[in-house]
Amino acid sequence: MKNAVKMQIVGALVLLGAAWWMAGCKPAPELTQAQALAMIQAKYDQTPAAPIDITVGDRGMQQGVSAKYWFETKRYPNGYWGDFTLTPDGKKALKLVSGGDVIQWRPENPADRHFSVVVETLVANHLKARDVGQIESVGDSRIAPFTEDVNLNGVPDALQNIAHNPGNKLSSLRQATFVLVNGAWSLQSIE
Secondary structure, three states, rough: OHHHHHHHHHHHHHHHHHHHHHOOOOOOOOOHHHHHHHHHHHHHHOOOOOOOEEEEEEEHHHHHOOOOOOEEEOOOOOOOOOOEEEHHHHHHHEEOOOOOOOEEEEOOOOOOOOOOOOEOOOEEOOOOOOOOOOOOEEEEEEEEEEEOOOOOOOHHHHHHHOOOOOOOOOOOEEEEEEEEEEEEEEEEEEE
């Protein structure tokens, strides 16, 4: 008789424990691509706006002269080095990352098309996220690939044209990690 009572108590405890365990094992809510994109963009929008670095190569130098952002102030005896001074219009659109207002153009030889300088827009923008890919489960987290774009809104057209030249990276493939926080998905990191 004592064994039967013990077995009933143990059975009741097992059922009670299983019920508690089942109640605690709710499936994670779905994370959609639209939700992931909204969280990523919200993170970008909360981050302080930043100017954009633009690499200016040989073609960009020519475009900058045509746009009246800079003009040649000195040509060196070798015929391919030069100093270019920012114009008032140039100073309104950009600044030199190296400082000052003179671009020191110093390619290695006349055929050197790899020499470049870096300028920074005066317009500050937030990055933009788009094209969230297939969301994958990794343990308790979710991983989503997406495309991150440099936002050129408000940047003068001539400077945007220079930014589209080779050497500038205006889009990057990134990855976001999401975790459950109090039963809802939250953006943990962007890599």
